[in-house]
Amino acid sequence: MPLLAALTGPALALLLLGALTSPLTLVVGRRRRLLRFSAYFLLYLLTDLTGVVAACWIWLRCLPLPAATRDARLQTLSYALLARMLGFLRSSAGPVFGLRTTVHPAIPPRGEQPPVPLLVFARHAGPGDSFLLVHALLCEAGLRPQVVLKQFLQWDPSLDILINRVPHCFVPPGGGGAETAREIGALATNLAPGEVVVLFPEGGNFTPQRRRRAIAWLRRTGQFRRAARAQRAQHVLPPRMPGSLALLDGAATAQADVVFVAHTGLDRMDSPTSIWHGVPLREPLRAGWWRVPAPDVPAGSGAREEWLTDQWSQVDAWISEEWDRTGRRSD
Incomplete structure (x- = not known):
């Protein structure tokens, strides 16, 4: 303070x-x-x-x-x-x-949300994208978000006070290991309709350097199949599985649907210099999402890991389509 x-x-x-x-x-x-x-x-x-x-x-x-x-x-x-x-x-x-933001399909307004709890897995790229997502869920959709976010944000006094009054999970530097995964899973255990847990499976903002480091780590740890799939994905980091799978496990009893959010428009603003030169914004932030009903989420860690990787590949494909449509090119 x-x-x-x-x-x-x-x-x-x-x-x-x-x-x-x-x-x-x-x-x-x-x-x-x-x-x-x-x-x-x-x-x-x-x-x-x-x-x-x-x-x-x-x-x-x-x-x-x-x-x-x-x-x-x-x-x-x-x-x-x-x-x-x-x-x-x-x-x-x-x-x-x-x-400026454009979302397709449009977010159902408050009062028109299906009577089931939700899990939201969102891409993380660009400054402020997490705040924009929470704003959309809270202010436009009328949902109560429970957010998994970095412990560093507790340095913000009002966020520290307000987030600690609602269900949440602060992730310490390095990811926190098994204990943090259990805390993430516990968030979803008692979810009620109108409530949503928000997770950014990549664990940090996408940058080309982080993508290369993540692929190298997968190879060092013997996860060659995941490394090959991550190599083919140009716009996303491979999702971190412990927290993601713990969240899906915790939500099984709540029968929560899963929503995936992809967006582009802030991608290149990944350093202080690029943020400085990127303002004012020349293009809108474009977002898309799709929903997977709870019965369609597979059971078992292995099947869920494969399913989540497939969904994350779809996030990458959505971004590629948007770049092609707007005439942008990948590096």
Whole structure:
């Protein structure tokens, strides 16, 4: 919290500098990137600080309630606060960064969701894609997401408070091993309709370097068949199986359908330099998804591993089709 508050001053100074140099950048044909980044950085910091204050106020409101209802009420209000924060940041990213999104098929609006719980396996590529996915599930579909996310995000004070009030799993550096896999599986055990567990099976943002390292690791560990399939996939990392299979095992009793999400548009923004030069965005973020009913998910670890690899190959194929359709080329 002190660090967050201390960063607000420099963010404001950067915003003022960006505003003062904006006319010059227009003359030389620049895209006012300093102004854009500093404005959004300040907005994010202020949103985070406001979120912490609001989270504390929610806790105080719930404190007098009976213990039997306090946690449920606190969770409901925390989801509502998280939705407002994500909604504000998402709407601000449009004019600041030129963010546009197209989703096909369209996300069913709240109230039209099938009465079964869901597992969402999503591609991870580009800055902010996880926040956009949670925003879509929470604000557009009206679902309650339970997210598997990196422990590093606990450095964000409002996220640390709000996520810890709802079912979640923070993954430590290195993946966490069997214990983390058990925690991921436990998330899905008691899923109810209207609830969804979100997992990014790749374990991190896609980059060509990470793809090469993942393939090399598969070969070193004797997983030659998986390495060969990962070699053929150009746009995704091979899914990490322990957490993914644990989630499918945990959801078996809940009869959860599985949704796969593919997207492209932020792929090339995989370093500070590429993020800087990629703003404002020149193309929309395009996303597609498909749903597998619970009865169609195979039983047994071996069959599920093969099935998940097939689905991930479909994610890669979807991205290739989008690149071909829009005239983009793979490196």
